[in-house]
Amino acid sequence: MRKFTTFTGVAAPMPAQNIDTDKVIPARFLKTIERKGLGKHLFNDMRYNTDGTEKEGFILNQPAYRNAEVLVVGDNFGCGSSREHAPWALSDFGVKCLIGTDFADIFFNNSSKNGMLLIKLPKPIVDALMEDAKLGANARLTIDLEAQEITRPNGEVVKFEVDPFKRHSLLNGLDDIGLTFKNKEDITSYESKDGSSRPWMPSLAAE
Amino acid sequence: MAKPRTLFDKIWANHVVRTEDDGTALIYIDLHLAHEVTSPQAFAGLREAGRKLRRPDRTLAVADHNIPTTDRSKGIEDPESRLQVETLEANVKEFGVPYFPVDDIRQGIVHIIGPEQGLTQPGMTVVCGDSHTSTHGAFGALAFGIGTSEVEHVFATQTLVQKPAKNMRVTVKGAPPAGTTAKDLILAIIGKIGTAGGTGHVIEFAGDAIKNLSMEGRMTVCNMSIEAGARAGMIAPDETTFEYLKGKPYAPKAGAWEQAVQYWSSLPSDPGAVYDTEVELDAADIVPYVTWGTSPQDALPITATVPKAEDFPDPDRQAGIARSIEYMGLTGGMPIQDIKVDTVFIGSCTNGRLEDIRAAAAIAKGRKVASSVKALVVPGSGLVKEAAEAEGLDKILIEAGFEWREPGCSMCLAMNADKLKPGERSASTSNRNFEGRQGPGGRTHLVSPAMAAAAAIKGHLADVREFLA
């Protein structure tokens, strides 16, 4: 996983509530066996007309926001499916950070596993950042995970909280599986204890 | 005395492999189900790192999302769908994963076949790269959907890194009126708490109305926990659960059975257990429900009218309602029963079990699907299909004008050939009415199987109670 480093980028406003994973990446684009290449279908049905031309009104089609790296989003963004295609599509597009009041649980987890930072802040602060994000080419936010700070276009600094484990993994680009393997002995001892306490558990070994 | 614990607390405690200082835990996974859409990148990750599957004996793979529900002998026409299924088949061989092939009678939707085979049992942890894994919670298991990175993590380590969830109890007391099914209960619950109402929580469904449901009905309720934003849904195991499991292929065999039942009986929440959030509904108030909009929380009684955007004070909510009404091609204030449908879909992991097909057939019997409606019934698995045919349900439905299909996810998410065209409208027994879920531009109204059958016959959303007289 790539390391999360401090950056300054354009933030796009997406105030709609409950943007679900089917909006982020419609199911018909899940027919891929790779992680890459989904960025072109990010928000597909909001972003393109049925003939494939761009919808003018959609925020990421506007010149100032075509390379947005931050999204300031409405409540409950990412609800719906567990598909990691949603964070893959966002990340492939170039999004590194999402800011909102609240995210759907699985989406939240999946995003950090793909090097993206999701920041939860109280409503009044999100509202203020949403206003910042409306500044077009001037909608630039600096995201500093090390210091847990967002710098607004007016220079004001907003602090945010983040799970220390996630922060550590993001900053160092750590792979969860590698970390878990360090505790292999614990897993083995759990298995041997459990094998004797629940002997009726099913085994699919014969399939 | 020990602190009273909830069902969730007990299962969690039984599966902790180790805990970090900040409360993050490594949790052991008892059963891992995999399908073709969310697994290819996980297998690729294993291959790149030279890793193996830790517990193939606790893993089962099946293809369900992409497969055609019409004649299977022709194979899969769509090249991308075919590639996903072929990739799964190659991966299960390479990594030695137990697999139910497409032509196996046991093939079906992953959340239908786990319970059907007796693989899902009380007190287990069950995961799958699919949010509707919550279905398995009906057995008193802790079951939740995971992303592909986590699928890879479970393949390699049989564990997951998790934070404990908060406990929420949704009690539905009393008895529901005639015509109200498990689907109506869960739609009413989501309508009440909203799609983010359960965020961060595991919901335990309780109360007489839940306890009196069959296992099938309980699965319908737990299936849609995710639509309430919850990490998982669960129901305490009891005699109904044990009765369902007894004799299933992977259920504990004689000898081990008594020991298992004894353990399972220790799982229900202790009296006095404390929940972080409590919600209560009275089943007597819950009539047949339907969704009118593009979020599962847009659920209303069938007798209601489509809301008007201006009735909502919050401007963001107002904009959302207006957007939904426009997308759905409706007018605020119109009676929901005036909404015409062109398509009816009965199936999915929410309502693709035998009981659901029976409910649809009971309404369809001796009646005809309206000429303007295309109606399909897609059984959840090969075994559901076989059982329905043994009861002659297929004949009743075909006679009434329904199409009788091969098992799979089908029009629930329109990854195979079954999809709505832009502007088309369905009454669907699935779980999501998001924009474009059943095909780009398609419009979805979520209902119970009986309500779907009623809509098929009437040609518009209809109150199933008219058919019960």
Ligand code: SF4
């Ligand atoms: S039936 Fe629908 S919700 Fe269920 S697993 Fe298939 S696609 Fe997902």
